[in-house]
Amino acid sequence: xxxxxxxxxxxxxxxxIATVSRVLAGTRPVGPETARRVREAAEALGYRPNxxxxxxxxxxxxxxxxxxxxxxxxxxxxxxxxxxxxxxADGRAVLLADCDDDxxxxxxxxxxxxxxxxxxxxxxxxxxxxxxxxxxxAAARVPLVLMDRGCGPGIADSVAVDNAAxxxxxxxxxxxxxxxxxxxxGADGTASAAAERRAAYAAxxxxxxxxxxxxxxxxxxxVEWGRAAVDLVWDARPDALVCANDLxxxxxxxxxxxxxxxxxxxxxxxxxDDIPMAALAAPGITTVRQPxxxxxxxxxxxxxxxxxxxxxxxPQRAIRLAPELVVRESSAVRGGxxxxxxxxx
Amino acid sequence: xxxxxxxxxxxxxxxxIATVSRVLAGTRPVGPETARRVREAAEALGYRPNxxxxxxxxxxxxxxxxxxxxxxxxxxxxxxxxxxxxxxADGRAVLLADCDDDxxxxxxxxxxxxxxxxxxxxxxxxxxxxxxxxxxxAAARVPLVLMDRGCGPGIADSVAVDNAAxxxxxxxxxxxxxxxxxxxxGADGTASAAAERRAAYAAxxxxxxxxxxxxxxxxxxxVEWGRAAVDLVWDARPDALVCANDLxxxxxxxxxxxxxxxxxxxxxxxxxDDIPMAALAAPGITTVRQPxxxxxxxxxxxxxxxxxxxxxxxPQRAIRLAPELVVRESSAVRGGxxxxxxxxx
DNA sequence: TGCGTTTCGGCAAACGTTATCAATGGCGGG
DNA sequence: CCCGCCATTGATAACGTTTGCCGAAACGCA
Numbered sequence: 075x076x077x078x079x080x081x082x083x084x085x086x087x088x089x090x091i092a093t094v095s096r097v098l099a100g101t102r103p104v105g106p107e108t109a110r111r112v113r114e115a116a117e118a119l120g121y122r123p124n125x126x127x128x129x130x131x132x133x134x135x136x137x138x139x140x141x142x143x144x145x146x147x148x149x150x151x152x153x154x155x156x157x158x159x160x161x162x163a164d165g166r167a168v169l170l171a172d173c174d175d176d177x178x179x180x181x182x183x184x185x186x187x188x189x190x191x192x193x194x195x196x197x198x199x200x201x202x203x204x205x206x207x208x209x210x211x212a213a214a215r216v217p218l219v220l221m222d223r224g225c226g227p228g229i230a231d232s233v234a235v236d237n238a239a240x241x242x243x244x245x246x247x248x249x250x251x252x253x254x255x256x257x258x259x260g261a262d263g264t265a266s267a268a269a270e271r272r273a274a275y276a277a278x279x280x281x282x283x284x285x286x287x288x289x290x291x292x293x294x295x296x297v298e299w300g301r302a303a304v305d306l307v308w309d310a311r312p313d314a315l316v317c318a319n320d321l322x323x324x325x326x327x328x329x330x331x332x333x334x335x336x337x338x339x340x341x342x343x344x345x346x347d348d349i350p351m352a353a354l355a356a357p358g359i360t361t362v363r364q365p366x367x368x369x370x371x372x373x374x375x376x377x378x379x380x381x382x383x384x385x386x387x388x389p390q391r392a393i394r395l396a397p398e399l400v401v402r403e404s405s406a407v408r409g410g411x412x413x414x415x416x417x418x419x
Numbered sequence: 420x421x422x423x424x425x426x427x428x429x430x431x432x433x434x435x436i437a438t439v440s441r442v443l444a445g446t447r448p449v450g451p452e453t454a455r456r457v458r459e460a461a462e463a464l465g466y467r468p469n470x471x472x473x474x475x476x477x478x479x480x481x482x483x484x485x486x487x488x489x490x491x492x493x494x495x496x497x498x499x500x501x502x503x504x505x506x507x508a509d510g511r512a513v514l515l516a517d518c519d520d521d522x523x524x525x526x527x528x529x530x531x532x533x534x535x536x537x538x539x540x541x542x543x544x545x546x547x548x549x550x551x552x553x554x555x556x557a558a559a560r561v562p563l564v565l566m567d568r569g570c571g572p573g574i575a576d577s578v579a580v581d582n583a584a585x586x587x588x589x590x591x592x593x594x595x596x597x598x599x600x601x602x603x604x605g606a607d608g609t610a611s612a613a614a615e616r617r618a619a620y621a622a623x624x625x626x627x628x629x630x631x632x633x634x635x636x637x638x639x640x641x642v643e644w645g646r647a648a649v650d651l652v653w654d655a656r657p658d659a660l661v662c663a664n665d666l667x668x669x670x671x672x673x674x675x676x677x678x679x680x681x682x683x684x685x686x687x688x689x690x691x692d693d694i695p696m697a698a699l700a701a702p703g704i705t706t707v708r709q710p711x712x713x714x715x716x717x718x719x720x721x722x723x724x725x726x727x728x729x730x731x732x733x734p735q736r737a738i739r740l741a742p743e744l745v746v747r748e749s750s751a752v753r754g755g756x757x758x759x760x761x762x763x764x
Numbered sequence: 765t766g767c768g769t770t771t772c773g774g775c776a777a778a779c780g781t782t783a784t785c786a787a788t789g790g791c792g793g794g
Numbered sequence: 795c796c797c798g799c800c801a802t803t804g805a806t807a808a809c810g811t812t813t814g815c816c817g818a819a820a821c822g823c824a
Contacts, residue, residue, distance in 0.1 A: 079810055090774045095812060102813095105772060122534040126474035127810035130779050135471060137535075140515075145500050148695065151490045158490075158517050162528070167535055170485075170515040172503050183507070189467040190482075190512055297699060324699055331701065350493065351696055354642060354669055356676060424780055435804045440782065450802060472780035475809050 078119035087115035098123065129191060137167050138377065139187035141180060143200040145172045147295075148321070148349040149364075150198070153222070156370035157196060164374060166193070177201045181208035188215055194377045199225040202264040217380030219373045224266035231380070233373045233393045237267060237346075240362035240397040241274035244316055244344050247360070247399055251407050253314035253342055257307040259300060259326055260318040262292035271318045271346065293322075300325020304333070313341050314405070320345035320352040323359050327404065342405035357403030365395050423464035432460035443468070474536060482512050483722065484532035486525060488545040490517045492640075493666070493694040494709070495543070498567070501715035502541060509719060511538070522546045526553035533560055539722045544570040547609040562725030564718045569611035576725070578718045578738045582612060582691075585707035585742040586619035589661055589689050592705070592744055596752050598659035598687055602652040604645060604671055605663040607637035616663045616691065638667075645670020649678070658686050659750070665690035665697040668704050672749065687750035702748030710740050 084091045089108055096102045097112040098121075104112075115121075129135040138161050142150055158168045169192060171183035180200045185208075187195060194217040199205035206226050212218055213230040220232040248256055258275045261268035272292070289310040293299035300322035304315070315330075317323035323345030330337050337343055337357055345352050348363035372393050379388070429436045434453055441447045442457040443466075449457075460466075474480040483506050487495055503513045514537060516528035525545045530553075532540060539562040544550035551571050557563055558575040565577035593601055603620045606613035617637070634655040638644035645667035649660070660675075662668035668690030675682050682688055682702055690697050693708035717738050724733070 080812095081810080091811085092775075092813080093773060095810095096773090099812080103771070108773080122530075124475070124810050125535045126471055126480060127779090128812075129471035130469070130475050130781085130809090131811045131813085133779075137514075145496045145503075146695075148493070148496075151493075151496050154515075155490050155517050155519075158515060159519070162516070162531075167531065168515050169482075170499075170503060170513050171507070172500050174500075174504070185467075186507075186512065190470045328699070328701060350491075351699065354673070354696065354700075356673060356701065426780080436781085437783085437805075438803060440780095441803090444782080446782080448801075453803080469780050472809090473782080475779090475811085476781045476783085478809075 077124070078116075078121040079124065080121075082119055083112065083116045083121050086119060087111040133191075134193055135191045136165060137169055137190070137192045139169045139171065139184070139190075139192040139195045141171045141173060141183055141187070141195065142198045143173060143175045143180070145170075148351060149319075149347045152349075152366045153370065156367045157373065160370045160374040164378060173200055175200050177204035177208070180205055184208050184212045188212060192216060193381055194218065196221060196373060196377070197225075198222045202226065202266060202269075217377055219376050221369065221373055222267065228390065231376045231391050231393075233369055233376065233395070234266070235362075235364045235369065235397050236394040237270035238274035238277075239394075240346060240364075240399075241271050241316075242278055243362060243397065243399040244346075244360075245275070245278035247401065247405065248314045248316070248342060248344070251342070251405065253405075255310065255312050256314045256316055257310055257312040258290040258316050258318070259303040259307070259322050260290065260292050261295045261299075261322075263294065268295070268318060275316060295319050295321055297321045297325035297328075300327075301329040304329035308333075315341060315343050317343065317345050320347045320349045320359060320361055323361070323404075324351055324355055327355055327357075327359065338404055338406045344405055348400055352400075353402070355404070357406070360402045360405035361400050363398045363400045365397060368395050422469070423461075423466040424469065425466075427464055428457065428461045428466050431464060432456040478536075479538055480536045481510060482514055482535070482537045484514045484516065484529070484535075484537040484540045485542075486516045486518060486528055486532070486540065487543045488518060488520045488525070490515075493696060494664070494692045497694075497711045498715065501712045502718065505715045505719040509723060518545055520545050522549035522553070525550055529553050529557045533557060537561060538726060539563065541566060541718060541722070542570075543567045547571065547611060547614075562722055564721050566714065566718055567612065573735065576721045576736050576738075578714055578721065578740070579611070580707075580709045580714065580742050581739040582615035583619035583622075584739075585691060585709075585744075586616050586661075587623055588707060588742065588744040589691075589705075590620070590623035592746065592750065593659045593661070593687060593689070596687070596750065598750075600655065600657050601659045601661055602655055602657040603635040603661050603663070604648040604652070604667050605635065605637050606640045606644075606667075608639065613640070613663060620661060640664050640666055642666050642670035642673075645672075646674040649674035653678075660686060660688045662688065662690050665692045665694045665704060665706055668706065668749075669696055669700055672700055672702075672704065683749050683751045689750055693745055697745075698747070700749070702751070705747045705750035706745050708743045708745045710742060713740050 080091045080094050084094045094112050097104050097109045161168055169187055173180035173183055177200050195212055196219050197209055198221045199209055202225060209225050210229050218230040220230050222234055224232060256279060260272050289307045291303040291306040293303055304326050315326050317326055323343050327343050335341055343359060345359045345361035348361045352359040352361045425436045425439050429439045439457050442449050442454045506513050514532055518525035518528055522545050540557055541564050542554055543566045544554055547570055554570050555574050563575040565575050567579055569577060605617050634652040636648040636651040638648055649671050660671050662671055668688050672682060672688050680686055688704060690704045690706035693706045697704040697706045
């Protein structure tokens with residue numbers, strides 16, 4: 075049995091296609107009796123509007139493309155979850171593309187999504203520089219919101235956590251709990267998260283410990299780098315390691331424990347993002363929690379606004395949301411009981 | 420500048436819409452000179468076919484719906500990654516729906532995806548029983564492949580890991596390394612993964628330790644349950660805890676360490692799935708690695724086959740792939756050096 | 765009763781593509 | 795030299811929806 079169409083419903087309810095369409099879409103008032111008949115017929119036939127036809131006619135697919143660099147990066151699943159929920163709540167569906175950290179693949183996916191006539195795009199760019207052209211071209215065609223990482227200035231609306239504020243929280247916490255010899259295990263990419271956290275650390279560390287700047291080691295956002303980086307700063311005898319994200323922190327923690335260092339007794343460790351693993355490490359890792367649900371809400375709101383306006387009206391917006399410090403055992407006060415301040419499922 | 424259409428390309432190349440369509444789709448031979456002109460014009464105008472129109476006309480959207488219970492479950496991101504890559508390689512796009520473990524939401528999403536005219540569905544059912552109706556109804560309309568968890572017999576094609584084989588690998592390994600008092604920390608749901616692993620453990624444990632069956636504690640697939648479950652089987656003085664998945668194993672490991680037990684010295688711990696966290700726990704958790712890429716490949720192949728055939732031809736297939744045992748420190752031989760057999764990024 | 769105004773319903777034209785059918789021209793076989 | 799066939803190409807009808815426009819009926823008011 076083929077799908078029921080407006081035609082079928084019209085025939086069954088004894089009125090015209092146009093009327094059926096109006097009843098179901100509610101675009102224009104329709105007589106109560108007719109409306110009832112139409113609704114009954116639609117129900118009886120199990121009518122489901124054909125979104126392809128609707129898209130063709132109304133030039134809107136009700137679909138948003140979500141392009142991300144690596145779904146296996148443990149920070150993204152939570153973000154994807156919130157984004158899909160927020161978009162579905164708006165009646166939109168999500169086309170997912172994972173570009174495997176490859177800007178070329180990313181460009182291809184963006185192209186494909188555009189050809190599929192997505193109403194808008196949410197992009198977490200794979201590379202600050204090399205993603206730029208494709209993203210800019212796409213932004214010229216549909217509303218586009220950059221998330222998490224930037225992509226050069228003036229490209230599109232963007233939503234991200236306030237990395238500087240987060241880093242300040244960490245440094246403040248460490249200073250308040252008596253840590254004095256802080257080192258930074260960061261990432262050296264041009265990605266905005268890497269750059270901003272790096273800069274914020276530099277700024278904050280100067281204040282914290284003006285005379286003796288903590289050592290800084292830069293690599294990438296991985297557990298392996300976290301392990302390796304510990305050795306690079308070891309000679310500085312740090313009493314705290316500030317890591318640019320939780321993966322680095324996990325690696326650092328492992329290496330510290332291998333070396334027989336006591337965490338947090340000898341050295342505190344902090345991360346960034348609050349991925350699930352941060353809560354589950356032993357000791358739990360103090361970190362900066364990104365307001366994932368709020369980030370998603372802001373992003374979808376931004377999209378809705380652009381979609382509501384006819385042209386790409388209004389100035390570009392760069393939204394930064396304040397993160398929250400989550401204190402766990404890895405930065406407990408020396409001699410303290412080390413109980414988790416909070417724990418996450 | 421609006422998107423170029425076939426009309427525009429036709430006008431620019433001085434031939435008819437039909438010819439342009441034929442050149443670009445390659446459906447029928449076309450003169451070499453005309454073809455060249457058409458291709459040049461298309462290139463010059465930046466023509467991209469409108470997939471909505473194509474879908475309307477050809478009754479195929481080139482789109483596959485992927486419905487999963489919880490993207491934040493750390494086992495799924497890797498699967499999603501492989502699935503999207505495999506499908507994109509086939510020229511299909513992926514509509515993602517995360518139903519948050521709620522069968523009602525799942526049914527709604529499936530409905531929405533069908534109304535969006537997905538060519539096929541990939542579903543990881545949220546609940547063995549309560550997902551059944553919606554899945555069966557969907558399977559009657561489009562090719563549908565169940566993944567990871569079953570959904571009652573005879574509903575649709577399915578692809579999953581061979582849970583029994585995996586559990587047998589674990590039990591064999593534990594037996595070979597001298598573990599004698601094994602306990603099972605499992606999940607009691609009707610989900611096939613839970614049921615099959617439970618059954619396989621029961622079968623294997625009977626052989627392993629006929630006289631004194633290991634204790635069994637059943638809860639859900641969570642870290643919290645893993646922590647709690649340890650206390651329930653503690654009195655049995657186990658020298659090995661077989662966990663139904665890695666999350667349980669992580670929780671168990673934490674609780675064991677809290678209790679001061681030496682892992683693997685006093686008690687071995689094993690998991691299932693090989694999520695990233697299993698490799699990163701300290702000690703690394705011995706587990707059963709699901710062949711994620713192969714699962715994805717089989718699933719997409721199954722879909723392609725169904726999509727190629729006109730009706731839903733051919734018998735239903737239930738594919739089970741053999742998993743691989745990954746031995747890490749958590750089950751090292753007592754007195755052994757405890758080095759990881761392998762480690763994962 | 766006549767007329768402006770509202771309300772409701774239908775007709776038909778798009779949207780951009782694919783697929784069917786007919787028309788054109790060239791060419792070889794009879 | 796004519797007929798018919800193949801190779802190309804063009805015109806055109808769908809696909810299922812939304813929507814502008816128009817007619818008809820109903821209603822309010824003087």
